[in-house]
Amino acid sequence: MVIDLRSDTVTRPSPAMREAMARAEVGDDGWGEDPTVNRLEQMAAERMGKEAACFVASGTMGNLSALLAHCVRGQEVILGDESHIVHYEAGGSSALGGLVWHLVPTLSDGTLPLDAIEGAIRPLADWYAQAGLICLENTHNRCGGVIVPVDYFAQVAELAARRRLPVHLDGARLFNAAVATGQPVTAWTRHVSSVQFCLSKGLSAPVGSLVAGQKDYVARVRRARRMLGGGMRQVGVIAAAGIVALTEMVDRLAEDHVNARLLAGGLAALPGVQLDLATVQTNIVVFTLAPGIDSTEFSAHAKREGVLIVDMGGGRLRAVTHFGISADDCRRAVEVCGRAVATCAARSA
Numbered sequence: 001m002v003i004d005l006r007s008d009t010v011t012r013p014s015p016a017m018r019e020a021m022a023r024a025e026v027g028d029d030g031w032g033e034d035p036t037v038n039r040l041e042q043m044a045a046e047r048m049g050k051e052a053a054c055f056v057a058s059g060t061m062g063n064l065s066a067l068l069a070h071c072v073r074g075q076e077v078i079l080g081d082e083s084h085i086v087h088y089e090a091g092g093s094s095a096l097g098g099l100v101w102h103l104v105p106t107l108s109d110g111t112l113p114l115d116a117i118e119g120a121i122r123p124l125a126d127w128y129a130q131a132g133l134i135c136l137e138n139t140h141n142r143c144g145g146v147i148v149p150v151d152y153f154a155q156v157a158e159l160a161a162r163r164r165l166p167v168h169l170d171g172a173r174l175f176n177a178a179v180a181t182g183q184p185v186t187a188w189t190r191h192v193s194s195v196q197f198c199l200s201k202g203l204s205a206p207v208g209s210l211v212a213g214q215k216d217y218v219a220r221v222r223r224a225r226r227m228l229g230g231g232m233r234q235v236g237v238i239a240a241a242g243i244v245a246l247t248e249m250v251d252r253l254a255e256d257h258v259n260a261r262l263l264a265g266g267l268a269a270l271p272g273v274q275l276d277l278a279t280v281q282t283n284i285v286v287f288t289l290a291p292g293i294d295s296t297e298f299s300a301h302a303k304r305e306g307v308l309i310v311d312m313g314g315g316r317l318r319a320v321t322h323f324g325i326s327a328d329d330c331r332r333a334v335e336v337c338g339r340a341v342a343t344c345a346a347r348s349a
């Protein structure tokens with residue numbers, strides 16, 4: 001059996017999801033007539049503490065629609081240089097929306113320095129592109145799934161209000177932050193204008209994300225979604241899985257967090273593995289290898305023994321726990337990684 005730790009996106013729909021999908025009531029969502037989609041969007045808006053929500057095909061489409069609905073062509077979006085939007089969304093908001101990315105450094109705790117955000121907002125002048133949006137991410141993927149604290153969000157919200165800018169949250173894994181800290185998702189979302197969260201990561205639905213915000217804003221998101229070709233029809237068949245995800249799969253994320261700590265503890269104890277356990281706050285484990293040990297060779301060795309890990313580049317490796325991964329899988333993965341690192345170290349000696 002393969003132990004797939006590449007991402008929580010590899011999760012398969014649960015039996016309850018398949019059952020709900022088969023039984024879903026549907027209608028034409030293009031006309032707002034799919035009752036299952038409408039129910040999911042209402043549930044999502046309530047959970048996020050916002051007026052409305054729009055169901056989209058993916059986290060990438062959610063972030064892109066969200067950015068297009070906030071800004072006009074030529075405006076600047078203030079983004080962390082380690083953000084998912086910058087690294088893994090094919091440059092969509094720039095290529096398709098004409099938005100200008102103003103990158104600021106991402107600190108290892110997933111925050112962007114407040115003075116860097118403030119410094120990225122250019123004065124009003126004919127020759128300066130004007131800021132239209134600040135983006136945050138929580139949990140922070142490339143920082144190892146760390147939880148960006150609520151009080152930091154409050155500080156950014158204060159800055160944004162003072163500079164009259166909206167804040168968008170890429171909350172693909174916001175429920176992981178909520179479950180890990182025992183705080184409701186609204187602790188964070190009350191400080192942002194819009195939020196995107198994914199149903200298809202740890203929550204295990206096969207498809208889908210939602211963008212939530214004020215009613216008139218969500219109407220603009222819906223228009224952007226349509227423009228991107230993401231308007232859907234009898235899509236209650238997938239929204240039904242999303243409803244199961246929101247009602248049955250949130251609390252169990254705690255299990256993924258326990259397993260991530262188990263995995264991280266085992267990996268950190270291996271000679272040749274470098275891992276800061278303080279960064280393991282949710283379901284993502286990022287680590288490096290001692291100098292001279294090749295990460296590509298390491299992950300290839302692990303793969304041959306049935307353990308899939310992502311090589312993030314720059315020597316960083318990532319393992320993610322999820323619905324399909326048990327504590328035993330984590331123990332077995334540590335054994336395999338132990339053999340892989342020992343073999344690679346012997347070769348490099």
Ligand SMILES: Cc1ncc(COP(=O)(O)O)c(C=O)c1O
Nearest residue numbers: 058059060061084137141170172
């Ligand atoms: C933080 C973050 N945002 C957005 C996304 C995009 O989601 P999708 O793969 O559904 O487009 C991901 C996917 O892993 C993510 O980790």
